[in-house]
Amino acid sequence: MKLLVVGATGTLGRQIARRALDEGHQVRCLVRNLRKAAFLKEWGAELVKGDLCQPDTLPPALKDIEAIIDAATARATDTLNIREIDWDGKVSLIQAAVAADIQRYIFFSILNAEQFPNVPLMDIKHCTEKFLAESGLNYTILRPCGFMQGLIGQYAIPILDNRVVWVTGESTPIAYMDTIDIAKFAVRALELPQTEQKTFPVVGTRAWSADEIVNLCERLSGQNAKISRVPMGVLRTIRRIAGWLQWGRNVADRLAFAEVLASGKPLDASMEETYKSFEFDPKEVTTVEAYLQEYFTRIMKKLKEIGYEREKQKQKKKQQSFFK
Known part of the structure; x- marks a missing residue:
């Protein structure tokens, strides 16, 4: 199948993109910066320059395309805000897909998006779900809630570097899933009729609180964490201040997500129907324990190797200075 990954x-x-290529699909990627996306071309993907916020660039990108997998979302560092990218841009893409008679549209939303109308990203994701469902496209909506990859920068690296781990005063458990596993569901949806016109949670094997993640990282690394808890009141104040500044509005919208983390409602859901519909064995899903164990095993081995090389260099220098 010839598909466009956004x-x-x-x-x-x-x-x-990697999973789709490995399974033999012809993959085209819509990118804003061809240089930064060069690695995708090396993998075998076709690159086409375009931007969700420039509707005229979308029809050429959709030429001869059969399916779209839409994984785009605004980043805190983007110059445009969430509404411009995640709403205006997605509406343009969906409309262009309708005009191009796209056969399948896979969209990534967020778990429980409808429960947080006051959180911009959640509200926009929920509105996009409804817009897509009413578009007439043959869609599948996937709703993850947290990526395991984010645990490395938030917890693992600070603990290894003996830096502070910042967490909110309140901690909502999150069912993190490896993006490699999430990608499997997205690509598999293209070929399974039973996933059409439906919405599915795509979450990990269990929900983890921040404290549980910290404890696991401490055990696997053999190091104690320095934890600093940020009260929700402080985050709300920062959000209000950032919202007054033109450059800070996207940051303010992202900080609003802290309200989700302070809700006390676990970001988790039953995966029984998802596994059944996608013909997926739950045993194939990576657990948080296995993911972090692999990371720490790899990084600790690397650190030991670096330490060994440094010691060799020191000994070499001592020997050289001795014979001078």
């Missing part, structure tokens, strides 16, 4: 340079999008 958001292919992101954490999830690159795994989707």
Whole structure:
């Protein structure tokens, strides 16, 4: 199948592109910066320059395309805000897909998006779900809630570097899933009629609180974490201040997500129907324990190797200075 991956340079999008290529699909990627997306071309994908916020660039990108996997979303560092990318841009893409008679549209939303109308990203994702469902396209909506890849920067690296791990005062458990596994669901949806016109949660084997993740990282690394808890009141104040500044509005919208984390409602769901519909064995899903164990095993081995090489260099220098 010839498909267009949108958001292919992101954490999830690159795994989707890789998986689709590995399964023999012809993959085209809509990218804003061809240089930054060069690795996708090396993998075998076709690159086409375009932007969700420039509707006239979308029809050429959709020429001869049969399916779209849409994993794009605004980043905190983007100059445009969430509404411009995740709503205006997605509406343009869906309308262009209708005009191009696209056969399948796979969209990534967020779990429980409808429960948080006051959180911009959640509200926009929910509105996009409804817009897509009413578009007439043959869609599948996938709703993850957290990527395991994010645990490395938020927890693992600070603990290894003996830096502070920042967590909110309140901690909502999150069922993290490896983006490699999420990509499998997205690509598999293209070939399974039973996934059409439906919405599915795509979450990990269990929900983890911040404290549980910290404890696991401490055990696997053999190091103690320095934890600093940020009260929700402080985050709300920062959000209000950022919202007053033109450059800070996207950051403010992202900070609003802290309200989800402070809700006390676990970001988790039953995967029984998802596994059945996608003909997926739950045993194939990576667990948080296995993911972090692999990371720490690999990084600790690397650190030991670096330490060994440094010691060799020191000994070599001592020997050289001795004979001078």
